[in-house]
Amino acid sequence: MTFQKLRTNKRNQWIIIHLRYLVGFAFFPSGLTKLLGNRFTVISTDTPIGYFFEAMYRTGFYWNFLGLCQIVAGILLMTQRFALLGALMFLAILSNIWIITISLSFTGTWVITSLMMIAVIVLLIWDHHKLMPVLGYNRTITIESYPDPGRIWINAGLIYTVCLMGLSVPGPVQEGLGLWISRLLIGMVFLTFLFTNYKMYKKLNLDVKNQA
Template structure:
C-alpha cells in the first residue's frame, strides 16, 4: 500500500488526529507544574533521580522555561493546523526526557517515554512530505498536497486544550466552586468528544452513500 493510500484513508486520519490530542496532552500536567514553579517530584535528594530533579528545580527560570516549552508543544499539536511544528518541538524535548529516563534507570518510566517516542515518530512520518524541501538540498521536488483536518477537529482541539489545562492544574481539587469547575470542564470535554465522533460518523456515512 502506497503512502498516498495510507494518508487519504479516513480511519488513518482519525487515528492521527486523536494521536496528536493524546501526545499533546501528555505534556500539560508536567509542563504546568514547572511553569508555575512547583517541584515535579518529592523524591529525596539522596537518590540520583531526586537529586537531578532538585538541581533542575533550583535553576529557577530554566525550570519555568522547560514547562512553557512543553505546554507550547502540546498546544501546537492540539491545533492540528500547526501539528508538524508541535511534533518537532515535542521531539526535541522528549528526546532529552527519554535519554534521562534511561540514564537514571527510572522504574517503568523509560517504557512510557519510549512509547511516546514511537508516537511522535509516527506523527513525523505522517507529515514527512512537508519536511522534504528542508531535507532535500538543491533539487526540484513535486510535492503531493493532502487535505488538513477539518474545522471541527481544530475547534475540538481548542476545547480540549482549555479543558485539559484546567484539569491539569496542579494541586488538589477543593470542595465548592473549584470542584464544580473541574466537573464542568470534564463534561465539556466529553460532549466535545461525542459531538466530533457523531459528526465524523455522519460525514463518513454520507461519503460512502455518495460513492455507492
C-alpha cells in the same frame, strides 16, 4: 502510492488527529507544574533521580522555561494546523526526557517515554512530505497536497486545550466552586469528543453510501 492511500484514508486521519490530541495533552500536567515553579517530584535527594530533579528545579528560570516549551509544544499539536511544528518541538524535548529515563533507570517510566517517542515519530512520518523541501538541499521537489483536518477538529483542539489546561493545574481540587469547575471541564471534554466523533461517523457513512 501506498503512503498516499494511507494518508487519504479518513480512518487513518481520525487516528492521527486523536494521537495529536493525546500526545499534546501528555505535556500539560508536567509543563504547568514547571511553569508555575513547583517541584515535579517528591523523591528524596539521596537517590540519583531525586537529586537530578532537585538540581533541575533549583535552576529557576530554566525550570520555568522547560515547562513553557512543553506547554507550547502541546498547544501546537492540539491546534492540528500547526501540528508538525508541535511534533518537532515535542521530539526535541522528549528525546532528552527519554534518554534521562533510560540513563537514570526510571522504573517503568522509560516504557511510557518510549511509547511517546514512537507516537511522535509516527506523527512526523505522517507529515514527512512537508519536511522534504528542508531535507532536499538544492533540489526541485514536488510536494503532495493532502487535506488538512477540518474546522471541527481545530475547534475541538481549542476546547480540549482550555479544558485540559484547566484540569492540569497542580494542586488538590477544593470542594465547592473548584470541584464544579472541574466537573464542567470534564463534561465539556466528553461532550466535544462525542459530538466530533458523531459528525465523523455520519460523514463516513455518507461517503460509503456515495461510493455504493
